[in-house]
Amino acid sequence: MTELPAYSVAQCFGPAPKQQFKFDRHYLLYSVSGGLRLEAEGTIWSQPPARAALITADKPIEISLPVKIECRSVLFAKAFVPAPPNVLSVFEMTPLARELVLECAQWSETEDTLSSYAQGLFGTLASVIWKLSETPSRLSMPAPRSAAVKRVLDLTEQSLTNPPTFEELAALVAMSPRTLARKLSDELGMTWRQCLQKLRVISAVEALSQTDLPVTEIAFAQGYQSLSAFNAAFRELTGKTPSSYRASFNTSQ
Structure with a gap:
């Protein structure tokens, strides 16, 4: 054939x-x-x-x-x-x-x-x-190359609501904060704060697509203290509000 x-x-x-x-x-x-x-x-x-x-x-x-x-x-x-x-x-x-x-x-x-x-x-x-495909989504993260950076990202993603401090994370991977900051920059091109912000928005996008939870509840579950801060971070990464982004999941549109 x-x-x-x-x-x-x-x-x-x-x-x-x-x-x-x-x-x-x-x-x-x-x-x-x-x-x-x-x-x-x-x-x-x-x-x-x-x-x-x-x-x-x-x-x-x-x-x-x-x-x-x-x-x-x-x-x-x-x-x-x-x-x-x-x-x-x-x-x-x-x-x-x-x-x-x-x-x-x-x-x-x-x-x-x-x-x-x-x-x-x-x-x-x-x-x-x-x-x-030449204009890819911004919902991506660099993959860590070392076990230490991978563990830091895993621990951060597992506790977005109340993450450990950067100093605590550095101690958990047996590094000084300065050394860990340098490794994050070398491997991911971001600071830990920038990683945390991006992981929170990506997690929010996944929650918006996989649950019917209200936007406010999703925002607080990612560790944001106010809806306005969440909306600002979400719009910066996706270009849309959380509600309009959720509406875009409707494939019948």
Whole structure:
């Protein structure tokens, strides 16, 4: 059987711990509901609903599924499209991109061949997605390289409401605060305060997508003392208010 240039598939996964995957086709993963985390080339991405990830064929990535997800995937043959600009990119979907994904859903891997119309549609989708992937989401964190920095980030993320002090964290990894600050800067390009702020917003995005909790309750659960401070930090990273960001998860829009 001749290899299909592209095809679409509806999938449900998870919950599941972190696992490594490698695909033999360029892989568009569009989240319909639920959220996931992906990691490749030193970057950890959070992918909430109504967003997409573009994964380059033959490149290993790691995926963790804290909740069940529903997704619509499109797989492109390597000979049909150019390689994506990055091994992995998570990005916002436009209405046009969503409509193209839905239109392509009528062609699955069970097809014998694709008509010229179908190939043209998949090709148009690829052009749109490849361009969108050049502007990745800011919901990402550099992956730590050392065990000490990884432990600091893990401990911070586990206690966002009331995190340890920086001095306490330094003592827990047997470093002086100055040494730990230098390692964070070298490995992550951020101070610990900047890491804490970003982890709080990423956690808030995941809570917005995975629960029906009020925004105020989510803000306090991330350690913010006021809703205005939470809204300001959230808007700085995402460009939207928490309420409008939650509304953007609606894939029927």
